[in-house]
Amino acid sequence: MSRFATIMLLVNSTAALWTAPAYAATCSQGMTMVENAIDTFQLDANQRYKAELLLRTAIIA
Numbered sequence: 001m002s003r004f005a006t007i008m009l010l011v012n013s014t015a016a017l018w019t020a021p022a023y024a025a026t027c028s029q030g031m032t033m034v035e036n037a038i039d040t041f042q043l044d045a046n047q048r049y050k051a052e053l054l055l056r057t058a059i060i061a
Contacts, residue, residue, distance in 0.1 A: 037051070
């Protein structure tokens with residue numbers, strides 16, 4: 001592995017560790033909102049899966 005690739009891997013790993021707690025908290029809050037919305041609209045299993053997938057993608061982005 002080149003020196004540049006090694007440095008970039010180290011930088012990315014450090015950034016991921018630094019932001020992981022905030023990211024996890026955001027995802028947790030977002031998933032709570034998703035679950036509340038799904039309960040509110042009383043979706044069936046297929047609709048629930050699609051809604052969770054769509055909203056998880058939005059939260060991650």
